Amino acid sequence: MNGFELHNPTKLVFGAGQVQQLGKLVKPYGTRVLLVYGGGSIKRTGLYDEVLAQLESIGAIVHELPGIEPNPRLTTVKKGIAICHAENIDFILAVGGGSVLDAAKGVAVGAKYDGDVWDFTINKAVIRDALPLGTVLTLAATGSEMNGNAVISNWETKQKRAFGSKYAYPKFSILDPKLTFSVPADQTVNGIVDIMSHVFEQYFSLTPDRPLQERFAESILLTVIENGEKALANGSDYGARANLLLAGTYALNGTIQNGVVTDWASHSIEHEVSAIYDIAHGAGLAIIFPNWMKYVYREGISQFVQFAVRVWNVDPTGKSDDEIALAGIEATRAYFTRIGAPATLADVGVDAEHLDRMAEEATQFGSIGSFKKLGKEDVKAILELSL
């Protein structure tokens, strides 16, 4: 493995009823709170009332930024930044899934920056400060609850870009599996695919001799594979929801990334698809990832053989490495299909029209990925495999 630094200061507060800790957790950061949330499902479930009661218990003055989109938009983030400035906000509280958390991170870093927050996503500026941020998570998916990363969509330019900073780690994240009981099947599926994809981006690497990171990654995949189907069979299965939620956090909190050169090409490609078509991130990843695997596996076939054997229990007896690796990739696709994820761009209504533009955008700063460095033609080939 390579050298690395790991510093993850987020306090994880996990378990049924932990929202009751919220007031106590927010209190040290001040009383002027910006509450960030999505489409209102937290009002239907009663979570909104619980959160407000907690904030009232510490005498907080609450301003709101509702309506965060599934692919959170730059315009919305800017609205939040304006509220922070106008209302002298002390603390940002995100209540929702990954999109809400990512938008809140955008607000947190943007509120402490004089320029355009979009600058951070195009390497025009470096994040040097942020408002403190806490989260109450309602969806097992992005891992945003325990890292400093966020993805924002610029709807005007049809671009979807990420930023990351040590300043954007949540101070705390409350993870109550019961809050995910009401997540509908399609979003549960997207979450499962998202978590598995995060692991893939870090597991398929050419960095040698990192057995612990590999086994940790396989542990997350096996846990998600087993518990994903359980959660889909019974949305109120506490154990399944809890295991998914914890797996999602560990998929992207640094644990499996320590000292590993990661890839992230599939995410970059998916971002270009969903920047234009506004499809769910998990759906896009389900379509693209197995095709990325097929396109690149020969660059490091032993990793794909190990994946097939350890994660999908492929029997290697009498098979060539090529056959074993492909069986693992097929098993991945079969699992995605079994849980109801789309397999082709056609399944989500995307045709070949913009493939060239997507490939162009994905590689605008140069080749992407590390397992195999992908240029524009490679990206286009993967997109064509996905039609």
Place this chain on the structure above:
Amino acid sequence: MNGFELHNPTKLVFGAGQVQQLGKLVKPYGTRVLLVYGGGSIKRTGLYDEVLAQLESIGAIVHELPGIEPNPRLTTVKKGIAICHAENIDFILAVGGGSVLDAAKGVAVGAKYDGDVWDFTINKAVIRDALPLGTVLTLAATGSEMNGNAVISNWETKQKRAFGSKYAYPKFSILDPKLTFSVPADQTVNGIVDIMSHVFEQYFSLTPDRPLQERFAESILLTVIENGEKALANGSDYGARANLLLAGTYALNGTIQNGVVTDWASHSIEHEVSAIYDIAHGAGLAIIFPNWMKYVYREGISQFVQFAVRVWNVDPTGKSDDEIALAGIEATRAYFTRIGAPATLADVGVDAEHLDRMAEEATQFGSIGSFKKLGKEDVKAILELSL
């Protein structure tokens, strides 16, 4: 799994040559530094000079607490506390293995407490503050580099006791696998046993439905089993040393403990043995742990069956659960013997004379353990199995 809080603020700085970061890492905490180390091996290896050069580069005034014992003693910790008071120390830097780190933690919490630091180990006082502490680790073993726990020996009363506090987490820990190249075989073996034992204490639990924590624990065990033998075959195998070092950290940094009721009876028993006989902690654990397993496995046999199959690759075909579980326990003993760890108290010169006293001391605050609650007679039985 149960509810839990996880907050691990230690910054891990891992890799060859990372001691070069030391000055930069210490600087924010002040200039009056207490350097804590052990028997002088860091002078032979040149690490001492490197550390001093780094501290000089930031203009630090360095005081020293050398000579930390393998089972660090209360008297030595108190010497360090006196230096902190006399010299108005800002920051404590521990350079060495787990014992040095534990002693430094004792100094750090004791320096901010008016009473006797021993109070913290006997629940007479609660830790409410500590001097900031950093570490440079030279041995893969205790995990002390990324948690808030320490074990101190009171040689006058022949007691070995632990304390834990959020204030005792190192601000940073530098882990350079090359610094462990010179660790002799016997200490490498003790470290391997220590790491595996930490995992056992958290893995053998009656807490249901914690597949991720179980698989993470198995990941650590498999990594240690594979890389332990490699490190013993070639002490300068960077990959093996690096994998052991990282596994040791993850064995006790909270990752596998999340939401799990842990046991720690074997550690309590071993502490009573090494409090009287001053044997190496790892040696004592190698003797006791397989006997603890034999004594308790029927309380949760499925856990031991899983352990045998997943960790030791025991073929379950045609075997009863009892046979599978016992095969896993035998495989553990066989591995310890293969790497050169002792198997009986007789191997380390301990006879039956003080068994009764050890069992008495181990259970002085009541029964110990959770997988099976052990009273005095249980502890004595395990010690007798170990003769």
